[in-house]
Amino acid sequence: MMRFALAAIAALSLLHPLRAQPYDIVLANGRVMDPASNLDARRYVGIRGDKIAAVSASPLDGRTVVDVSGLVVAPGFIDLHQHGQTPENYRFKARDGVTTALEMEAGASPVEPWYAARQGRALINFGASSGHIPARMAVMHDSGTLLPRDAAQNRFPTAEERRQTFDLLRRGLDAGALGIGLGIAYVKATREEILDVFRLAAERGVPVYVHLRASGPETGSAGAGAIDSVQEALADAAATGASLHIVHITSTALGETALCLRMIAGARERGLDVTTEAYPYTAGMTDLASAVFDEGWQHRLGDIGFGDLQWAATGERLTAESFARYRKQSGMVAIHGIPEEAVRLALADPMVMIASDGILDNGKGHPRAAGTYARVLGRYVRDERALTLMDALRKMTLLPADRLGMKNKGRLAPGADADITVFDPARVRDRATFEDPAQASEGIVHVLVNGTFVVRDGEVQTGVMPGRAVRR
Secondary structure, three states: OHHHHHHHHHHHHHHOHHHOOOEEEEEEEEEEEEOOOOEEEEEEEEEEOOEEEEEEOOOOOEEEEEEOOOOEEEEOEEEOEEOOOOHHHHHHHHHOOEEEEEEEEEEEOOHHHHHHHHOOOOOOEEEEEEEHHHHHHHHHOOOOOOOOOOHHHHOOOOHHHHHHHHHHHHHHHHOOOOOEEEEHHHOOOOHHHHHHHHHHHHHHOOEEEEEOOOOOOOOOOOOOOHHHHHHHHHHHHHHHOOEEEEOOHHHHHHHHHHHHHHHHHHHHHOOOOEEEEEOOOOEEEEEOOOHHHOOOHHHHOOOOOHHHEEEOOOOOEOOHHHHHHHHHHOOEEEEEOOOHHHHHHHHHOOOEEEOOOEOEEOOEEOOHHHHHHHHHHHHHHHHOOOOOHHHHHHHHOHHHHHHHOOOOOOOOOOOOEOOEEEEOOOOOEOOOOOOOOOOOOEOEEEEEEOOEEEEEOOEEOOOOOOOOEOOO
């Protein structure tokens, strides 16, 4: 009789393999949206450990079952461009649905200590490129922090300094960095040196994440506009075979965004591996002491004036006097100069990813650090219908995962990492403003990182640090 009972249980398990054993967590009755498969249906998601184990049309048994009826269950959002890599920033990223935040534009140098400082201490997943900017700053003894402010900004490197910079780039790649970060606008670098950076990326088989040489309209001088700068990057990618990612296309191209997107699309159609990103705001932000504000900045940044600059520390709009004073001091400033039509165009373009370019420091910074993803979902998907919900999720999950070659992220399928964002499509919205950027998004209900809740019922969980290093 006992043998018969055991055989019957085994037979039932074969008939119902998904229900044979309770899952650690089940997200029940949610609208599961997976851009990789185009699944958009009511499903049950079963999680075991740090992996998605089942996506089922039938109910699943779990030790913890969370009813997510009326909510969207999506892959966790992947931010390719997040400068803020601190606990403060990670909390706001999690509240915005981000499960992986990567420092790809500026990058890190040295890379190994950067990763070691976050291992076991991160709420969400983290990673970085091997950064040309921090390597150059270290070699040239520049006094800046995130960006150069003197030596690396004001003079070209010697041959020996170039050699040392490239040595640091290689060491970073050896340590598992996710690519090469290259901020051409912030350092003195010849076209030959930039070509050599692309060549190194091609040799190592990694993408180069590029802040272009210049922004805005052309001025008649070589390399002075966004169009010429896009051409430089595309030419270097074509000449070397390197994979290219152009960061924040709208804040670089400004009124030339449509043309620059056409150039990128044409290069892609002809086989070049080139991608780009944008954020959903009409203002950028950078350090006022940086080379971006050298002579001629008003025209380069879209024919703007002092009043279009907003000092992040106080929220005040600048004058000629305060511009000069704060420039000596150094600090972040918002640049209100991106046309709204450029933002809408980029967000609707199917090849453009969403990335924040975010950073907060003691509550000060740009609202994109806290609100980028909820702003896209609330304002541009739900309210303005500039793009569909599935298209928006694809830009936040699958496209960045594929850019990095991450086969287990950006997807909701058995075997994928259990990085999951659950949100209310009717309620999701950003709350962060330029005057008060440290305001968490609303409508992001649950967020799981590697199978652990980091946000539950809209609240960041304490005592959990499931974030892991993402390395090449």
